[in-house]
Amino acid sequence: MATVYELYISNEDEDYARQGAQAAFAEVDRLESEMSRFISNSDISRLNAALPGQVVDLGIDTFECLMRAKEMFEKTRGAFDISIGALYDCWLDENRSLREPSLDEVRKASELTGLELFKLDDDDFCAEVLVEGVKFDLGGIGKGYAAEKVAEILKEWSLEQSLVLAGASSVLCVSVPDGMNGWPVRLRNPDQPSDILIRFDLKEGAISGSGRKKGQHIIDPRTIEAGPVEYSSGAWALAQDAITADALSTAFMMFTDEEISDYCLANSGTAAIIAPLDGRLNPADPAFKKFGQFWESC
Amino acid sequence: MNNQIDRRNFISSSAAAGAGFMIANKALAQAEGKKDINIALIGAGVQGQVLMNAILKLGKNSGVKFRAVCDIWEKGNLRRVSRILTAYKRYGHKGTAYVDYQEMLEKETDLDAVLIATPDFWHARHTIACFEKGLHVYCEKEMSNSLDDAKNMVLAGRKAGKLLQIGHQRRSNPRYIYCNDKIINEANLLNRITNISGQWHRSRAACVDLGWPKGSDIPVETLKKYGFDDMPQFRNWRWYKGKGGGPIVDLGSHQIDVYSWFLGNAVPSSVMASGGVDYWKDHEWYDNAIAIFEFPTKKGLVRATYETLTTNSSNGYYELFMGDEGTLLISESAGRGEIYRESWVEESKWDPAVQKGLVTLEKASVKAETKAGDDEVDVRESATPALYRMPIEMKDPYHQPHLVNFFESIRGNQKLNCPGEIGYETAVMVLKVNEAIAAGRKIELKPEDFKV
Numbered sequence: 001m002a003t004v005y006e007l008y009i010s011n012e013d014e015d016y017a018r019q020g021a022q023a024a025f026a027e028v029d030r031l032e033s034e035m036s037r038f039i040s041n042s043d044i045s046r047l048n049a050a051l052p053g054q055v056v057d058l059g060i061d062t063f064e065c066l067m068r069a070k071e072m073f074e075k076t077r078g079a080f081d082i083s084i085g086a087l088y089d090c091w092l093d094e095n096r097s098l099r100e101p102s103l104d105e106v107r108k109a110s111e112l113t114g115l116e117l118f119k120l121d122d123d124d125f126c127a128e129v130l131v132e133g134v135k136f137d138l139g140g141i142g143k144g145y146a147a148e149k150v151a152e153i154l155k156e157w158s159l160e161q162s163l164v165l166a167g168a169s170s171v172l173c174v175s176v177p178d179g180m181n182g183w184p185v186r187l188r189n190p191d192q193p194s195d196i197l198i199r200f201d202l203k204e205g206a207i208s209g210s211g212r213k214k215g216q217h218i219i220d221p222r223t224i225e226a227g228p229v230e231y232s233s234g235a236w237a238l239a240q241d242a243i244t245a246d247a248l249s250t251a252f253m254m255f256t257d258e259e260i261s262d263y264c265l266a267n268s269g270t271a272a273i274i275a276p277l278d279g280r281l282n283p284a285d286p287a288f289k290k291f292g293q294f295w296e297s298c
Numbered sequence: 299m300n301n302q303i304d305r306r307n308f309i310s311s312s313a314a315a316g317a318g319f320m321i322a323n324k325a326l327a328q329a330e331g332k333k334d335i336n337i338a339l340i341g342a343g344v345q346g347q348v349l350m351n352a353i354l355k356l357g358k359n360s361g362v363k364f365r366a367v368c369d370i371w372e373k374g375n376l377r378r379v380s381r382i383l384t385a386y387k388r389y390g391h392k393g394t395a396y397v398d399y400q401e402m403l404e405k406e407t408d409l410d411a412v413l414i415a416t417p418d419f420w421h422a423r424h425t426i427a428c429f430e431k432g433l434h435v436y437c438e439k440e441m442s443n444s445l446d447d448a449k450n451m452v453l454a455g456r457k458a459g460k461l462l463q464i465g466h467q468r469r470s471n472p473r474y475i476y477c478n479d480k481i482i483n484e485a486n487l488l489n490r491i492t493n494i495s496g497q498w499h500r501s502r503a504a505c506v507d508l509g510w511p512k513g514s515d516i517p518v519e520t521l522k523k524y525g526f527d528d529m530p531q532f533r534n535w536r537w538y539k540g541k542g543g544g545p546i547v548d549l550g551s552h553q554i555d556v557y558s559w560f561l562g563n564a565v566p567s568s569v570m571a572s573g574g575v576d577y578w579k580d581h582e583w584y585d586n587a588i589a590i591f592e593f594p595t596k597k598g599l600v601r602a603t604y605e606t607l608t609t610n611s612s613n614g615y616y617e618l619f620m621g622d623e624g625t626l627l628i629s630e631s632a633g634r635g636e637i638y639r640e641s642w643v644e645e646s647k648w649d650p651a652v653q654k655g656l657v658t659l660e661k662a663s664v665k666a667e668t669k670a671g672d673d674e675v676d677v678r679e680s681a682t683p684a685l686y687r688m689p690i691e692m693k694d695p696y697h698q699p700h701l702v703n704f705f706e707s708i709r710g711n712q713k714l715n716c717p718g719e720i721g722y723e724t725a726v727m728v729l730k731v732n733e734a735i736a737a738g739r740k741i742e743l744k745p746e747d748f749k750v
Contacts, residue, residue: 019509040633040691043355049693057357060385101315123388124358156510 003143003167005150010161010177020157024150024164031146033232034059035138047118048135048173052286055126063125065145065243072141072247073115076174076263079251081221085135086112091219091227098217098228110224144208144246147172151242163202164242169249172206190234190275197288205269208245209236210253220254229254234275238294239267248272257289264292271295334363334390335705337410340399340424341416342369342379345438349377349465352698358389362705366406368396370524371532373431373514399424399519403431411708414438415465417535418542419525422447429458436704438465439555440547440728441721443540448725452750463704463714464721466555468630470700476690477628477635478560485651487637487686488621491595492603494557498615500551505578505608508533516574537581543550544583545606546573546731552630553617555716555724557602560619564600565723565748566591570740571731577609585609589731606730623647626685630696634738635688639663641681648686657686723748 005028011017043062052058058066069082090109093099101109104234112134119128138145143166150164151174161177177181182201189195190211212218217228237248252260252272264270271292313675337353346369353362363594364383369376376395383393396402403409411434414424420442428435435455441464442448455462468474481487501653507530525589526532536542556742558564573587585608593600616629625638639648641663651657663684734741 016512018506020511022506022508023511039696041693046693055357057355059351059355060382125354125386126357156515292634 005146006165007150007154008163008165008183009154009159011159016157017159020154020159024153027149027153028146031061031142031149034061035142035145037135037139038043038136044136044138045102047129049130052130052132053128055121055124055128057124057126060125061145061149062138063120063127066120066127066136068145068243069138069141069247070115070120072244072251072285075267076247076251076255078114078222079220079254080140080247081113081115082133082136082138082140083115083117084219084221085137086133087219087221087224089135090224092217096216106225108243113221113224140250141243141246143167143170144172144206144242144244147206147242164244169210170206170242170246171202171207172245173202173204174194176203187236187273198273205238205240206242206245207236207238208242208249209234210249211235212253218253222254230277232274233255233277236273238269238271238292240269244270257291260291268293309425320394328399332549334361335411336363336365336585337411338366338368338402338406338409339379339413339415340368340554341414341420341438342367342375343371343415346375346413346415347382348695349380349415349436349438349697349701350382352695352701354386354389354391355695355698356702360705363389363466364391364393364397365403366392366394366402366677367404367480368399368410370520371514371516372397372439373516374510378699385583399427403427403433409433411436411461411704419540422451425451427461427506429454429460429462432458432460434461434463434704434708436465436701437464437721439541439551439721440722441718441725443543443547443729445722445726445729447736448718448722449737449750452722455718461704461707461714462718462721463700463707464716464724466552466698466716466721466724467697467700468552469715469720470703471630471692471696472699473635473688473690473692474556474559476688476694477626480656480686481637482560482619485648485654485656487618487624487639487648487651487657488626489623490597491600491619491621492562492598493620494560494600495604495620496553496557496602496615496617497605497607497613498545498553499605499607499611499613500545501611502577502609504611507537508609537578537583539582542583543729544570544581544585544587545608546584546587546589546604547728550587550589550604550606550731551724551728553615554589554591554602554604554727555720556591556617556628557604558723558727561593561595561600563720563723564593564595565745566593566602566727566743568592568740568742569727569730569734571734573731573735574706584732584735587731587735589617589734630692633691635683636639637688638683639684639686641683645684648684652686655689658689659684660687661685719750 007021009017032038034043036042043058047056072080086109090101090105117131117134146225147164147166147170151172154162154174160175162174163183166170173183182203185202186199187197189197211234220229235249235252237252239245239248260272271294274289366377380393380395383391412428414437416424421437422442425435425437510529510533521532531538536548569589569591571589573584575581575585578585588605591602616627619626623640623643627636635655652659664682702710703715707714730741
């Protein structure tokens with residue numbers, strides 16, 4: 001996670017809203033200590049350090065988050081994968097620049113990638129890694145998970161009329177303030193941040209964005225040997241919850257148009273916007289693509 | 299971190315340093331089919347939840363089973379914790395919820411031990427009630443806000459013949475045990491420790507008063523019965539006299555306990571301090587405190603300073619031990635641990651410790667290269683001290699090894715790392731800081747002041 005959370009709360013009692021926000025931020029800190037791979041005694045670090053056959057007992061949150069990660073892995077047919085650490089180490093050097101791995105290195109990275117490499121025990125809140133050296137990172141989904149937990153706390157505090165921002169890339173609408181059509185949201189062109197691609201009101205659910213900064217590389221875990229993929233410079237996903245939106249924005253960076261379109265058709269409440277690789281854009285530009293029914297009512 | 303040893307070596311070196319208990323103990327409890335230790339939690343706030351989660355992460359074969367939980371905040375702490383324990387029903391845990399601890403102790407007849415994580419001013423009453431029922435007690439620090447009460451806790455434990463572990467969890471942290479046993483004692487890398495400093499600074503944002511969700515208030519009569527004026531005081535008891543002791547007690551206690559431990563459980567001969575309610579409104583305890591202790595030790599006098607702020611988080615929290623040959627910086631915070639060799643000390647003097655694998659050299663000292671007999675002098679940047687690392691990481695939840703030490707002591711396999719007598723010594727040190735601030739003078743202490 002290691003990211004900044006912001007809350008927008010509509011309430012007549014500012015002090016009360018501030019205290020509720022404080023309780024929500026405390027929850028984010030707690031989840032960070034459970035799930036960050038940068039903290040040596042977090043659940044994820046313990047899982048990453050485990051030897052094959054060693055059962056790692058997890059907290060409920062990490063367990064739930066791993067379950068959701070597995071579900072999204074399956075739904076995206078492996079495009080969203082929290083075990084991609086080895087893959088990136090293979091294709092990128094220490095400075096995150098592209099390198100030419102040997103066939104053997106690619107084969108090894110491929111053996112260490114995929115969610116079939118660990119078992120989640122539904123009855124016992126624990127996990128077991130089947131191959132040594134798999135590196136899990138909940139970065140792509142932990143943010144959304146924490147946003148959902150923050151929403152639960154805000155509801156507990158009767159502060160539903162609020163919006164959760166996780167790291168500026170995920171937004172979750174808890175509910176819309178009285179008198180508003182929705183929370184005003186705008187999406188910018190990742191290549192030209194001064195260009196606003198679209199403005200709309202978020203009435204429910206979540207939106208998450210993934211972008212490829214200049215020189216940044218994206219590797220599709222489904223086609224490891226092919227190296228970096230370049231379909232788009234940015235992908236946004238709308239979904240009913242922040243975890244799904246987070247996972248989908250990552251997967252949509254690697255999906256073909258057809259795959260995105262199929263996904264949005266098959267999963268109601270899902271929508272996407274894809275910014276193509278280069279160039280200045282405007283909403284009328286045919287290269288700027290929208291998927292899903294959501295945009296028809298927008 | 300460079301020169302990190304691999305996972306397998308880590309397990310063996312941490313076991314050698316006194317950690318790795320968890321893996322061993324889980325196997326033990328499982329293999330020998332030992333009787334479960336049945337426990338209850340009194341005080342299910344933030345700290346109680348930290349303890350509970352550390353225990354739940356011991357897994358289903360830990361041989362430790364929650365039977366009940368007690369908290370006066372029914373619509374807050376109690377509801378949350380009871381719900382989590384119910385989710386772990388399949389592990390054999392039970393989250394029977396109580397508001398009244400006496401009712402819980404009456405009805406839960408198969409308990410072996412109780413974890414106490416209530417406000418400081420309740421610790422003695424809860425602990426003594428548990429001892430009277432013949433139960434072992436793990437009590438959070440501070441033992442008490444009153445030294446008389448803290449003393450009575452130790453005496454009640456002795457009378458009952460039951461264990462009292464105080465929650466100074468660094469005492470069971472493998473990194474801290476390693477620093478004390480290997481770096482300070484075995485390798486003697488610091489040589490004579492002359493000074494210690496430490497701090498726990500928090501930002502203003504981290505210190506604002508806590509609120510509570512609408513509709514979750516504790517009934518007024520319950521609040522009064524348990525010694526609270528109202529909800530704000532209940533939620534922020536640490537700031538009130540007669541309830542807690544302020545940041546010097548909440549945070550400083552952990553670190554000042556380590557000062558004493560690393561000096562061979564030395565106790566100070568004096569304390570002077572400054573502090574006040576300088577920043578926050580409606581607080582009774584000092585929002586910043588600075589203390590100076592004098593510790594007489596076999597090797598000579600050690601002066602130690604400690605500081606805790608609530609307005610600025612610069613540099614977070616750590617303890618710094620300064621000897622005439624080296625420096626040790628350690629923090630519970632993950633990954634913070636550095637050992638520096640003084641520039642004048644020859645590298646060869648620390649080589650044996652490196653060869654034994656006790657420390658690894660991360661960055662050699664940069665020194666002027668002028669040698670004896672040269673007729674010219676090199677002029678360049680100041681020499682920087684060499685940086686060494688300890689080859690050990692904390693891999694378990696922070697409080698887990700200390701809890702395991704408690705459970706294994708109940709089973710007769712270990713000795714408590716922080717029995718009530720040690721907890722009492724620390725309570726004296728920190729409560730005397732508050733006394734010194736109030737008195738505005740240096741307070742002299744005698745060895746017998748630390749004895750129960």
